Amino acid sequence: LVSRGLPGAVYICTGPGFSGNCGWTPPSDECHIGGSTVASIGPDEGGHCTTYKGQNCNDNTKLRVINYPGIRQGLEDFGSLKCEK
Numbered sequence: 001l002v003s004r005g006l007p008g009a010v011y012i013c014t015g016p017g018f019s020g021n022c023g024w025t026p027p028s029d030e031c032h033i034g035g036s037t038v039a040s041i042g043p044d045e046g047g048h049c050t051t052y053k054g055q056n057c058n059d060n061t062k063l064r065v066i067n068y069p070g071i072r073q074g075l076e077d078f079g080s081l082k083c084e085k
Contacts, residue, residue: 005044005068007085013040016073027085031057034078042070047085051078 008027014020016039025032027047033055043049045068054061057080064076 005046007044007046008083009044009047010049010081010083011042011044011070012038015039018042018072025083027083029084030082032081032083034081036077038078038081039075040070040072041066041075041081043068043083045069047083049081049083051076052080052082053078055079057082 006027009025011018011022011024013022014037018040020039034051041049043066049066051063051066052058052061053063063078
């Protein structure tokens with residue numbers, strides 16, 4: 001079997017290099033509140049995540065788009081996050 005990602009899903013950790021407390025979030029249309037405790041983000045293959053300065057995923061506050069395999073360290077603080085296919 002070949003492991004495949006689920007586009008729109010994301011793996012988020014509190015430590016750099018996908019360490020610390022980690023969790024996987026399935027695809028959804030929801031805006032997730034971010035924060036300074038997020039240190040690494042890994043969208044599943046075929047999807048991407050967008051970080052926003054504000055807490056409502058408003059395009060006017062867009063910081064960056066994160067594609068697979070994600071960011072292992074050096075992630076700036078953000079207010080919200082939305083992941084999509």
